[in-house]
Amino acid sequence: MNVLYQIGKYFYFLAKIFKKPEKRKIYLYLIFDEIDKLGINSIGIVFIISIFLGAVVTLQTAYNISSPLIPLWLVGLTARDSMILEFSSTIVGLILAGKVGANVASEIGMMRVNEQIEALEIMGVNSSSYLVLPKIIATVLFFPILTIFSMIVGIGGGYFSAFITDALPTDDFLMGIRYWFHPFYITYSVIKTLVFAFVITSVSAYQGYFVKGGAVEVGKASTRGVVYSSILILLVNVILTELLLK
Amino acid sequence: MIEVKNIYKSFRDKNILKDISITFEQGKTNLIIGQSGSGKTVLLKSIVGLHEVDKGQIIYDNKIFSSMKHVERKKIRKKIGMVFQGGALFDSSTVIENVMFPLKMFTEMTKQEMEKRAKFCLERVDLRDIEDLYPSETSGGMQKRIAIARAIVLEPKYLFFDEPNSGLDPKTAIIIDKLIKELTVDFNTVTVINTHDMNSVAEIGDNIAFIYKGRKWWSGNNEEIFTANNKELNDFVFATKLMREVRNFKLKN
Numbered sequence: 001m002n003v004l005y006q007i008g009k010y011f012y013f014l015a016k017i018f019k020k021p022e023k024r025k026i027y028l029y030l031i032f033d034e035i036d037k038l039g040i041n042s043i044g045i046v047f048i049i050s051i052f053l054g055a056v057v058t059l060q061t062a063y064n065i066s067s068p069l070i071p072l073w074l075v076g077l078t079a080r081d082s083m084i085l086e087f088s089s090t091i092v093g094l095i096l097a098g099k100v101g102a103n104v105a106s107e108i109g110m111m112r113v114n115e116q117i118e119a120l121e122i123m124g125v126n127s128s129s130y131l132v133l134p135k136i137i138a139t140v141l142f143f144p145i146l147t148i149f150s151m152i153v154g155i156g157g158g159y160f161s162a163f164i165t166d167a168l169p170t171d172d173f174l175m176g177i178r179y180w181f182h183p184f185y186i187t188y189s190v191i192k193t194l195v196f197a198f199v200i201t202s203v204s205a206y207q208g209y210f211v212k213g214g215a216v217e218v219g220k221a222s223t224r225g226v227v228y229s230s231i232l233i234l235l236v237n238v239i240l241t242e243l244l245l246k
Numbered sequence: 247m248i249e250v251k252n253i254y255k256s257f258r259d260k261n262i263l264k265d266i267s268i269t270f271e272q273g274k275t276n277l278i279i280g281q282s283g284s285g286k287t288v289l290l291k292s293i294v295g296l297h298e299v300d301k302g303q304i305i306y307d308n309k310i311f312s313s314m315k316h317v318e319r320k321k322i323r324k325k326i327g328m329v330f331q332g333g334a335l336f337d338s339s340t341v342i343e344n345v346m347f348p349l350k351m352f353t354e355m356t357k358q359e360m361e362k363r364a365k366f367c368l369e370r371v372d373l374r375d376i377e378d379l380y381p382s383e384t385s386g387g388m389q390k391r392i393a394i395a396r397a398i399v400l401e402p403k404y405l406f407f408d409e410p411n412s413g414l415d416p417k418t419a420i421i422i423d424k425l426i427k428e429l430t431v432d433f434n435t436v437t438v439i440n441t442h443d444m445n446s447v448a449e450i451g452d453n454i455a456f457i458y459k460g461r462k463w464w465s466g467n468n469e470e471i472f473t474a475n476n477k478e479l480n481d482f483v484f485a486t487k488l489m490r491e492v493r494n495f496k497l498k499n
């Protein structure tokens with residue numbers, strides 16, 4: 001019963017967010033601000049995670065192929081496809097659920113407990129739209145860029161691991177990553193990221209927006225934002241994979 | 247004039263406000279007093295529409311606010327300035343950005359015009375040279391004044407203060423009270439102030455409504471309050487030795 005109530009309230013919240021925005025000019029400025037805060041700021045962590053993931057996938061695949069019948073360039077192909085299909089979007093999604101989700105939920109939650117949201121409402125500002133819409137637009141625009149960045153860095157990480165170890169010759173790796181390339185895989189990943197961005201931002205914002213109480217509650221809301229976003233990402237991932245790759 | 251007529255408000259099964267009727271006059275400082283937890287904040291937030299009342303009417307200058315749609319309410323809200331108990335300043339914006347915010351949202355002013363107006367309002371509350379600080383870098387008394395500057399920037403007709411001088415030293419508290427009084431007279435606003443500060447009651451209590459356990463228990467002005475014959479009110483007003491001495495002094499003279 002409570003779950004249904006929460007879901008209903010979430011969609012009501014979404015409807016309010018997308019109800020005609022206040023002044024456009026201000027929103028544009030806010031969107032850039034959020035891209036900086038939520039997007040640009042996440043480049044570092046995406047870089048680190050992707051480079052190590054790419055390296056690990058490459059090394060594991062290389063060491064697991066012991067049969068002389070399987071050509072070594074398959075390692076490159078596997079690393080590339082794993083990065084593009086799954087790791088870039090899902091792992092990046094989960095990382096960002098932790099980072100961006102916690103950030104959004106706690107920022108909005110603090111605004112709620114400090115009565116800043118009520119201050120907006122009293123001025124006649126649609127607080128949910130003003131606070132959340134720029135964040136949603138920013139992440140929906142920027143997360144796909146992060147995903148593509150992650151693919152490139154991940155494949156670079158794979159090459160790097162081939163270069164510094166003797167797991168496989170770099171030439172084989174390079175041949176593998178150029179073999180049998182499906183551009184649609186990138187589209188698929190980008191679509192997934194768009195949905196993840198929307199889910200992470202809106203769910204975490206929802207958790208923050210309806211906080212009651214004080215700092216402790218904000219902490220709890222922030223944790224819930226991260227946990228719910230992560231679970232939803234995994235769920236959406238399965239559904240989208242079934243829909244898009246069938 | 248704001249009229250509150252027989253309003254009721256409950257949260258789940260807890261009745262917080264019971265049959266409250268008060269009239270708030272224009273150009274006057276109208277005080278709502280009462281113990282912590284008596285329902286002052288809920289009452290103030292109900293009057294401005296942050297809480298929906300269960301029953302009763304809230305009327306702004308003959309317009310029935312409580313039965314208006316959201317869009318109509320917005321028109322009235324633009325004439326409302328409110329200072330929250332904790333200031334409610336936007337902590338990721340500087341002082342001047344905070345004050346300029348309503349101008350940015352609701353006027354077509356240029357940046358220069360907005361800055362000029364914001365600086366004027368900051369000076370009006372005796373703040374200078376702090377425009378580029380963040381709220382967290384200012385003192386509690388300054389934050390209250392910044393919040394007041396933000397509340398008056400659009401020249402409101404209705405001003406609401408939720409405990410404007412809680413957490414301030416007596417001297418700063420008096421400065422804030424005087425400021426509120428001046429603004430009320432200068433702009434001829436309907437000013438409603440929640441407080442449990444007896445100094446404010448004595449200084450600026452043009453009209454006073456005493457809330458006790460969610461009901462309006464007594465109303466009058468800051469002269470009448472010293473001679474009122476109402477047990478709960480007396481217990482509240484003369485809770486301190488100092489106030490009892492003030493009463494004895496007043497009665498003697």
Ligand SMILES: Nc1ncnc2c1ncn2[C@@H]1O[C@H](COP(=O)(O)OP(=O)(O)OP(=O)(O)O)[C@@H](O)[C@H]1O
Pocket residue numbers: 257262280281282283284285286287288289442
């Ligand atoms: N959103 C809410 N949901 C449920 N109960 C609430 C809510 N807001 C206030 N209350 C309850 O209403 C009662 C009155 O609270 P209110 O904040 O109005 O007191 P107050 O008179 O402003 O006290 P103080 O002087 O300490 O600010 C309290 O018992 C409080 O628990």
Ligand SMILES: [Mg+2]
Pocket residue numbers: 286287288331408409
């Ligand atoms: Mg209060």
